[in-house]
Amino acid sequence: MYNRTFWLDHVTDGSGxxxxxxxxxxxxxxxxxxxGVFEAGIEQDINAIMNRLNAREAAHAEPVIIxxxxxxxxxxxxxxxxxxxxxxxxxxxxxxxxxxxxxxxxIVISSKQANGFKATADGSGTVTFIVMGGIL
Numbered sequence: 080m081y082n083r084t085f086w087l088d089h090v091t092d093g094s095g096x097x098x099x100x101x102x103x104x105x106x107x108x109x110x111x112x113x114x115g116v117f118e119a120g121i122e123q124d125i126n127a128i129m130n131r132l133n134a135r136e137a138a139h140a141e142p143v144i145i146x147x148x149x150x151x152x153x154x155x156x157x158x159x160x161x162x163x164x165x166x167x168x169x170x171x172x173x174x175x176x177x178x179x180x181x182x183x184x185x186i187v188i189s190s191k192q193a194n195g196f197k198a199t200a201d202g203s204g205t206v207t208f209i210v211m212g213g214i215l
């Protein structure tokens with residue numbers, strides 16, 4: 080991390096007596112400037128990489144909403160298909176369940192596949208699923 084040098088002017092009075100000693104114009108002080116410029120460039124490159132990665136991830140993070148899925152107590156659903164706005168090529172997506180009506184209780188997501196997943200609940204109700212990720 081760059082440590083700033085506070086530069087001082089060399090000040091003398093009319094008779095030549097030094098009132099304030101100025102900062103030495105030396106290799107050490109100028110090398111600190113070079114180091115600060117180099118570090119700023121590296122930080123800028125890292126920020127550009129992070130911005131590019133975040134933009135790429137945001138493009139793939141658009142959620143898919145699946146509404147009106149009926150869950151009944153202790154029965155595993157058939158494969159719930161994920162609408163293919165963008166084809167998922169990985170199973171590392173996140174499924175968030177929101178209760179629309181009823182009392183489905185604990186909802187368990189299982190058997191994740193690129194094109195869908197299965198869900199079970201210990202109660203009955205209608206659920207909306209939000210699927211995010213899964214696109215490499």
